[in-house]
Amino acid sequence: MSDHSSQDRQSGNDPQANPSDVSGGTGADRRKVLKLMGAAAGVAAPTYLRGFEYTRSVQAESSGPVKVGFIEDESGNLSVYGIQKLHAAQLAVKEINEGKTLKGGPDIGAGGLGTLGSVAKNPPTISKEGVALDVVDAGGDKSINEVVFDEDADVFVDSGDKGILGRKVDLISVDGQSNNALWQQLARRLIQQDKVDVLVAGFASAEREAIRPIVDQFKQLYFYTNQYEGGVADANTFCTGPVCEQQVIPVVQYMVEKFGPRGYTLAADYNFGQLTAAWTKAFAPLVGGQIIAEEFVPLSVSEFSQVIARVQQAKPDWVMTLLVGQNQQNYYPQAAAAGLKFPMASTVNMAQGYEHKRFKPPSLANMHNAIQYQLEVPTARNRAFVKRWMAMFPNDQYIGEMAQNTYFTIHLYAKAARLAGTTDQATLKKALELGWSIEAPEGSVFLEPGTHHCAHYIRLAVCDENHNVKFVRDWPSIQAWWLQRLGVNLVRHPEYKQYTPDEDPYFKMFLKKS
Amino acid sequence: MDSFATVISVLYQFATNGAFLLLSALGLIVILGMMNIINLAHGELMMMGAYTASIAWHRGVPFWLCAILAFVVVGLFGALLERTIIRRFYGRELGALVVTWGISLILSQGALAVFGPFLPAIPIPGGSVAVGQYSFSVYWLTNIGLACLLIIGLWALYNHTTFGLQARAAMQNAAMARALGVDTGRIYTLTFSLGAGLAGFSGALFAPTVSIAPFMGQQFVAPAFITVVVGGATNVITGAVGSSLLLSLVKTPVGFLLGAFVGTVALLLAALVIIRLMPDGVSAVIQRRIDRRNRFA
Amino acid sequence: MPRLLSLLSGPEDVGRSRWFWAAFVAVCIVLFVSPLWQSEFEATNNAYYLLNVPTALGLALLWGYCGILSFGQVAYFGIAGYVYGIVAGNMVGDSAGPIVGSLCGLAVCAIVSAIFGYFVFYGRVQNWIVPILTLVLSLLLETFLGQTAGYQWRVGTVQLGGYNGMTGIPAFQIGSYVITGYSFFYFVLIIVLVIYLALRLLVNSRHGKVMLAIREDAIRTELLGYDIRARQLVVFVIAAILAGVSGLLYVQWGNYITPSQVGLLQASLPVIWVAVGGRESLLAVLLSTCALNWLNYTLSSEGYQYALIIIGALLVVVMLFFPSGIVVTLAREVPKHGWRALLGWGDGAGK
Numbered sequence A: 001m002s003d004h005s006s007q008d009r010q011s012g013n014d015p016q017a018n019p020s021d022v023s024g025g026t027g028a029d030r031r032k033v034l035k036l037m038g039a040a041a042g043v044a045a046p047t048y049l050r051g052f053e054y055t056r057s058v059q060a061e062s063s064g065p066v067k068v069g070f071i072e073d074e075s076g077n078l079s080v081y082g083i084q085k086l087h088a089a090q091l092a093v094k095e096i097n098e099g100k101t102l103k104g105g106p107d108i109g110a111g112g113l114g115t116l117g118s119v120a121k122n123p124p125t126i127s128k129e130g131v132a133l134d135v136v137d138a139g140g141d142k143s144i145n146e147v148v149f150d151e152d153a154d155v156f157v158d159s160g161d162k163g164i165l166g167r168k169v170d171l172i173s174v175d176g177q178s179n180n181a182l183w184q185q186l187a188r189r190l191i192q193q194d195k196v197d198v199l200v201a202g203f204a205s206a207e208r209e210a211i212r213p214i215v216d217q218f219k220q221l222y223f224y225t226n227q228y229e230g231g232v233a234d235a236n237t238f239c240t241g242p243v244c245e246q247q248v249i250p251v252v253q254y255m256v257e258k259f260g261p262r263g264y265t266l267a268a269d270y271n272f273g274q275l276t277a278a279w280t281k282a283f284a285p286l287v288g289g290q291i292i293a294e295e296f297v298p299l300s301v302s303e304f305s306q307v308i309a310r311v312q313q314a315k316p317d318w319v320m321t322l323l324v325g326q327n328q329q330n331y332y333p334q335a336a337a338a339g340l341k342f343p344m345a346s347t348v349n350m351a352q353g354y355e356h357k358r359f360k361p362p363s364l365a366n367m368h369n370a371i372q373y374q375l376e377v378p379t380a381r382n383r384a385f386v387k388r389w390m391a392m393f394p395n396d397q398y399i400g401e402m403a404q405n406t407y408f409t410i411h412l413y414a415k416a417a418r419l420a421g422t423t424d425q426a427t428l429k430k431a432l433e434l435g436w437s438i439e440a441p442e443g444s445v446f447l448e449p450g451t452h453h454c455a456h457y458i459r460l461a462v463c464d465e466n467h468n469v470k471f472v473r474d475w476p477s478i479q480a481w482w483l484q485r486l487g488v489n490l491v492r493h494p495e496y497k498q499y500t501p502d503e504d505p506y507f508k509m510f511l512k513k514s
Numbered sequence B: 001m002d003s004f005a006t007v008i009s010v011l012y013q014f015a016t017n018g019a020f021l022l023l024s025a026l027g028l029i030v031i032l033g034m035m036n037i038i039n040l041a042h043g044e045l046m047m048m049g050a051y052t053a054s055i056a057w058h059r060g061v062p063f064w065l066c067a068i069l070a071f072v073v074v075g076l077f078g079a080l081l082e083r084t085i086i087r088r089f090y091g092r093e094l095g096a097l098v099v100t101w102g103i104s105l106i107l108s109q110g111a112l113a114v115f116g117p118f119l120p121a122i123p124i125p126g127g128s129v130a131v132g133q134y135s136f137s138v139y140w141l142t143n144i145g146l147a148c149l150l151i152i153g154l155w156a157l158y159n160h161t162t163f164g165l166q167a168r169a170a171m172q173n174a175a176m177a178r179a180l181g182v183d184t185g186r187i188y189t190l191t192f193s194l195g196a197g198l199a200g201f202s203g204a205l206f207a208p209t210v211s212i213a214p215f216m217g218q219q220f221v222a223p224a225f226i227t228v229v230v231g232g233a234t235n236v237i238t239g240a241v242g243s244s245l246l247l248s249l250v251k252t253p254v255g256f257l258l259g260a261f262v263g264t265v266a267l268l269l270a271a272l273v274i275i276r277l278m279p280d281g282v283s284a285v286i287q288r289r290i291d292r293r294n295r296f297a
Numbered sequence C: 001m002p003r004l005l006s007l008l009s010g011p012e013d014v015g016r017s018r019w020f021w022a023a024f025v026a027v028c029i030v031l032f033v034s035p036l037w038q039s040e041f042e043a044t045n046n047a048y049y050l051l052n053v054p055t056a057l058g059l060a061l062l063w064g065y066c067g068i069l070s071f072g073q074v075a076y077f078g079i080a081g082y083v084y085g086i087v088a089g090n091m092v093g094d095s096a097g098p099i100v101g102s103l104c105g106l107a108v109c110a111i112v113s114a115i116f117g118y119f120v121f122y123g124r125v126q127n128w129i130v131p132i133l134t135l136v137l138s139l140l141l142e143t144f145l146g147q148t149a150g151y152q153w154r155v156g157t158v159q160l161g162g163y164n165g166m167t168g169i170p171a172f173q174i175g176s177y178v179i180t181g182y183s184f185f186y187f188v189l190i191i192v193l194v195i196y197l198a199l200r201l202l203v204n205s206r207h208g209k210v211m212l213a214i215r216e217d218a219i220r221t222e223l224l225g226y227d228i229r230a231r232q233l234v235v236f237v238i239a240a241i242l243a244g245v246s247g248l249l250y251v252q253w254g255n256y257i258t259p260s261q262v263g264l265l266q267a268s269l270p271v272i273w274v275a276v277g278g279r280e281s282l283l284a285v286l287l288s289t290c291a292l293n294w295l296n297y298t299l300s301s302e303g304y305q306y307a308l309i310i311i312g313a314l315l316v317v318v319m320l321f322f323p324s325g326i327v328v329t330l331a332r333e334v335p336k337h338g339w340r341a342l343l344g345w346g347d348g349a350g351k
Helices: A002-013 A019-023 A026-054 A079-097 A180-193 A205-218 A244-259 A271-287 A305-314 A328-337 A380-392 A401-420 A425-432 B002-035 B042-057 B063-084 B093-115 B138-160 B162-172 B174-179 B184-209 B218-231 B236-258 B260-277 B282-295 C002-008 C018-036 C040-051 C053-065 C073-090 C097-121 C129-146 C182-204 C206-216 C218-223 C228-254 C264-277 C282-301 C307-321 C326-343
Strands: A066-072 A100-102 A104-106 A135-137 A156-158 A169-175 A198-201 A222-224 A232-234 A237-239 A262-268 A290-297 A318-322 A344-346 A367-371 A436-440 A443-447 A454-463 A469-478 A496-498 B128-131 B134-137
Touching (some): A066 A180, A066 A401, A079 A100, A079 A169, A079 A380, A079 A401, A100 A401, A104 A401, A156 A380, A180 A198, A180 A205, A180 C040, A180 C228, A180 C282, A198 A205, A198 A401, A205 A222, A205 A232, A205 A271, A232 A237, A244 A318, A244 A344, A244 A367, A244 A454, A262 A305, A271 A290, A290 A305, A305 A328, A305 B002, A305 B134, A305 B236, A443 A469, B002 B042, B002 B134, B002 B162, B002 B184, B002 B218, B002 B236, B042 B063, B042 B093, B042 B184, B042 B218, B063 B184, B093 C307, B134 B138, B138 B162, B174 B184, B218 B236, B218 B260, B218 B282, B218 C129, B260 C097, C002 C182, C018 C040, C018 C182, C040 C182, C040 C228, C040 C282, C053 C073, C053 C182, C053 C206, C053 C264, C073 C129, C073 C228, C073 C264, C097 C129, C097 C228, C182 C206, C182 C282, C206 C228, C218 C228, C264 C282, C264 C307, C264 C326, C282 C307
Parallel strands (some): A066 A169, A222 A237, A262 A318, A318 A344
Antiparallel strands (some): A100 A156, A104 A436, A232 A496, A367 A454, A436 A443, A443 A454, B128 B134
8 A cells, every 4th residue: 555655656746747647636537447447348348248149049959040150251352252152051041941952862972983984075065154054056966975964954852841850040151351360260159159050161271271170179060162172081071072183183184185295283372272283293194194394373473474484485285273362363364465375274263263254265265174063064953053043143243163062062961950850960970971962053962971072073164265165074973082092981080180192102103203 | 596585585574574563663652752651552552543444444445545544543532542631641651651551451341342352354455476485465565665654754754844843842851842932732742643643554554464353452562662662762763763673683583493482582582681781772872873973073 | 666666657658546556456357257257258259359469569669669660560470370389289298398389489589580670770771661671571471481381391290381371289288287268368368467567667667768769769869879779679579579479379279370360461450459549558559459359350250341441441540530549549638638628639649
């Protein structure tokens, strides 16, 4: 106490005294006190009040709405992808609540149809304009071996259920703003506070890896619906997007067969680019090709004249472009303006950021892309799906592959919950590990029990000089076999990691020393 | 004959890199040189120029007119900014830096909210010219020419017009200039407007080569600032030219031999080293040399 | 001890009187007791708001008290986080791992900032160049870290991870007690309080006065015989270490770090926090950092896409009408003139 009074004396004598002590006395100090307490309370209280506003009360799991947690980047750089995925989720939830589902059921294993590919001798050509999938050129006869484009349209059927098990489905979606710290906070909120029954989230691998530890900590059922570099072996995570062996290998094989062995890789300088380039480099020699040079371009580079000069100097037969992000996509118009005419191969373009619609022809001419879905797939079931989507979102410009993945994943979750008779997450993970097939807009998709990944319907899309799209080759089902080769069996041995090619000795075996 | 083509290719890359740096930084340097204000909204002004060009182009306006339109629109916007906000920060450099950062946030996020994630692209005008196995974009050759013209135009503006005379007077000693009847307020507004207009013009020029999106300005922020820092504030023209040439001299061989990433790193490291050696920038060094020659003339 | 307390209560920060200290102690008690009614989720959220405070305090020290604006606090934030991840990640299972990792993280921050500061301050660059150079350093670091995706980029058993980031960073532990959840909230709270009080002592001490003199007129201070380059360097290093503390707490909170933590947007956030609160007061910065982080989180988790526009607008408004910062202006002007005068008052006093 004596210390306090000595302070008062000192402050009184100090010529630099705080003016409040000189003029206001205790009145001003009290105001300051109240202000400070108010400020502190204002900081602390809303975190508690917010709990009231946003948390649905925790109810017994057999009643109340089924909560689907959803995190995507609705603003920021990745919003062009995030908003598509959000619309996909909203469409799926609406259809489930209306009692509709996609055909499909539990399937033991994924079937070995991966290598059964056929060549389209004269496929129809689909216009890039609009979303009506106008056929620019009807092509030739269609038969079983020449790319059947008249598939079973009737895959959108009644579920016999209103919502899931009679409970309405609520989509709780939040905006990650391309900010990883925010992603973590939002994941924690959805899992710990809102107690969502399933989490569907993540575009970039960075975002997925930011929240996967949290998912594992709370054993949350989590679906990652994006194309990515592969390797996630996590008992709580189901990856329904395509992986490298489903896209890189088909397109590299095609390019080597058609254009020649010498390939040049241009990749974005981050994990996805590096790992996909590693796959390309390891696989090309096995089919007689060779990556003569690789260049990794930082995500911030938007001016490519030096990159173009280096490609011109190397004179490859074809160029593998794994460029991601809005800065790097400028490579295409710049290369076209510089007169670069090499055929290009990719796994990311057209199907995600719809560059063939956004850039003027002929920037993307001769681009070959092995994808499982893009808007232009000319099957009857896809036309019906696009129609349903555009009825709900008439202003959307494109439906990308990850949006389609999100769509069928949520339907798949509903089907698994109905079979399990519950939304209890541990039970549902077991139900999903039965192995499932579902008739997605892309075709038949199989969820593999041991790897938690999906076997996809893969098509090779080619973009011509007018930016119209045709599909020249298809593989009705390619498995995600890499994790199988690594011995991952999450049913027997749960794991929680991501494998990299580094841990697979097969990547280095059988490479000819040239 | 291949080596001849390679030499041409290297020269072309050198000129392109230099033009890119110069066009990125020009608006920033004009504002910095005059008012000692770091305009962190520079990237977003370029974005505004690109947006103006894209919207105009898709209404059928020919491209060269779009670029001029971008100059005018962003210039007017700059004048508005200056009158309302910036002029309260003269003499407070760090405050200006922070407030222009706030403005840049509002502009980029606002563009996202109003226009959505992308605007439709503009195709690159012109075709390509081949020398040996290399081909060069006519558009970039035009840009190199435009950059040179801009520099000459600025030099003429500063040294042969009344405005330039008054501007230089205000730069040297604002109080004295006012005493002599120069309306410094008007000069500052016009200068900021010019700097913003140049940023918009550059943005329009870059628009065909990049994705026209709300955050496209960010990719120019680093090169622009590095060019400005190395150039210094002593003399706008010599600083801009000297800095672009010097930095391009570093980036071109490194980038050609070792790839784009190492080129970027080399650029950043070079900037750090140059600043250590020439703290007031290239323009100060050149200015001192000119002064010394004048003194002994 | 009385001298210590008098230093603590010196004129260089907002709030000095007996009532202030009573309120301060009361708020601290409330915070310490808060886990009683807060879920662990809310406690960890509060811990997140608090752990950003040291980096903001470091910037306030550097900018408000010494006059040097730096965009580089995030660089040291990231360096400490990554170094801790590497060292502690390699020492998993060893209970001394986190402590050794933390010390290494701080040491590397100090060394890097000392080298960088040497180039900058001993080169006597102009004042406006420092923010740009520090921004360049942060961008360089982000670019470098972003391209470490390949699996050859590992130190010991720990992958740097490139843009995917470094995952599985161990939490802090003392002996065999792992600090997470509620205990982490207390951990952060104690560290922040200690740092705040220590900084308050510093700014009111003799060294603090010299710092202020450098801010006001560097040449005059030099003429009075002080080596301003050395002092600026010391303050720069202290600020870097404080940013490093934030970085350490961040990776211990989230067990994860990516290169985007040192990017352009993140680099500007400490500047915004300090500018809005009032760079000349440590307490103001402490309050504004917590408040703005809370605001950002609430706006974005509400699905509000305009979070960043609002923050940008807030920054512009603050710089125009409250140039000394909201909290500082309120604390200084309201007791003097009352609330009515505040409404009719336009431009702020001071820089």
